[in-house]
Amino acid sequence: MSLLYKNLLIQTVFCSICPAGVCVHRLRCSSSSSVESSSISYDGLYPGHIQTTPVQKALLAVGSGVAALQNPYRHDMVAVLGETTGHLALTALRDRMRDDPEGYAVLTERPRIRLSTLDLTKMAALPDGSFGREYLRFLEENNVTPDSRADVRFVDDEELAYVMQRYREVHDLLHTLLGMPTNMLGEVAVKWFEAAQTGLPMCALGAALGPLRLNASRLQTLLTSLGPWALRSGRQARCVLSVFYERRWEQNTEELREELPELQPWGL
Numbered sequence: 422m423s424l425l426y427k428n429l430l431i432q433t434v435f436c437s438i439c440p441a442g443v444c445v446h447r448l449r450c451s452s453s454s455s456v457e458s459s460s461i462s463y464d465g466l467y468p469g470h471i472q473t474t475p476v477q478k479a480l481l482a483v484g485s486g487v488a489a490l491q492n493p494y495r496h497d498m499v500a501v502l503g504e505t506t507g508h509l510a511l512t513a514l515r516d517r518m519r520d521d522p523e524g525y526a527v528l529t530e531r532p533r534i535r536l537s538t539l540d541l542t543k544m545a546a547l548p549d550g551s552f553g554r555e556y557l558r559f560l561e562e563n564n565v566t567p568d569s570r571a572d573v574r575f576v577d578d579e580e581l582a583y584v585m586q587r588y589r590e591v592h593d594l595l596h597t598l599l600g601m602p603t604n605m606l607g608e609v610a611v612k613w614f615e616a617a618q619t620g621l622p623m624c625a626l627g628a629a630l631g632p633l634r635l636n637a638s639r640l641q642t643l644l645t646s647l648g649p650w651a652l653r654s655g656r657q658a659r660c661v662l663s664v665f666y667e668r669r670w671e672q673n674t675e676e677l678r679e680e681l682p683e684l685q686p687w688g689l
Contacts, residue, residue, distance in 0.1 A: 466579040469572050478505045481575065486626070493630060497571065503623035504575040504585060510620040511581040517660040518584065524663025531583055532667045534567045534590040544670060552677050553670025556597045563603045565593060587662045588619060594666055598678060599654075600686030605631070606639045610651045610687070613643075617655030650687050658683035 465472050473481065485501035493499070518524030532538070547554040560566065570589040576582040595614065601607035609631035616624035632640055632648075659681060669677055678685050 466577065467573075467582055469574050470577075470579075470582070471574045472577060473505075473575055478575065481505045489626070490630070493627070493634070496569075499623060499627070500571045500589075501575060502626070503621060504573060506622040507585065508576075508578075508581070510622070511576065511578075511584050514588070514619060514660065514662060515581055515584050518663050521660060521663040523665050524660060527587065527663060527665050528580065528583070532665070533586070534594075534666070536566060536568050538667075539567070547671060550673055550675070551670065552597075552666070552672050552674045555674050556594060556670075559593060559597045563596075565603065567593065584662065588615075588621070591661060591664075591666065595661060595684070598674070598681070598684040598686075605634055606643065606647070609635065609643060610647050613648055613651035614655040614658075617652045618658060618661060647687055654683040 481501055482505040485498040485505065488495050488498035489502055515528070518528050541557065544553040544557045547557075549555075567590060570586075570592070573582040573585045573589075576585055592611070592615075595601075595611055596603065596607070599611060599614065601611050609628070612624055612627040612631055615621070616628040632643055635643060661681075661684070664681070
């Protein structure tokens, strides 16, 4: 990965928060990146990896953090923020996975939850109530796809990069198990669960800022009952990254929840 391309990426992050909307750096980024993108070859620790110095990581963290504060729907900036600030939390999560037999198998086999790895036809034929069928129903009803999860780029450890990728790809599975919708209240509740479960600074930021976007009645629900439940469940639950969900598609969802009692839907 060339130094020019790294600098262009950092400039792009800062250009994304520029109030002027158009600047010399943005024009340079768009023109230069289009020229070089066709000849980029990755020589990092994993496909797509971009090696960065501590200073570059700090710049990316600041820029992406400001962008995420301005617009929480900038998922690309949220992803960069998570990757550049999450080393300690990712290390702790990796260690928890290593200490769990099923989690160790996940780390060893590195399954991915993508459209290319899911047999949607088989999942659609599973009986109602099975975990795979309920997950597919969640995707269909909310018009979401597992391919929307960005690939990790800025984590300078191949195993920790997979842990971050796993965190992203099980997010919709948590929605399914917790019975949380994808509206703002549901997303904030899952983010509170994830913040308590993972310790990722990105999750803590989302948990802190998400309530600001709720109306008064939903904020009261979050603060008085839903939020405390999510925090308690996240703290007490087994590491959700350690579950080999790909081997559980045919399992009854309620049976899986009995194995993971902290992932019972709110109110049950």
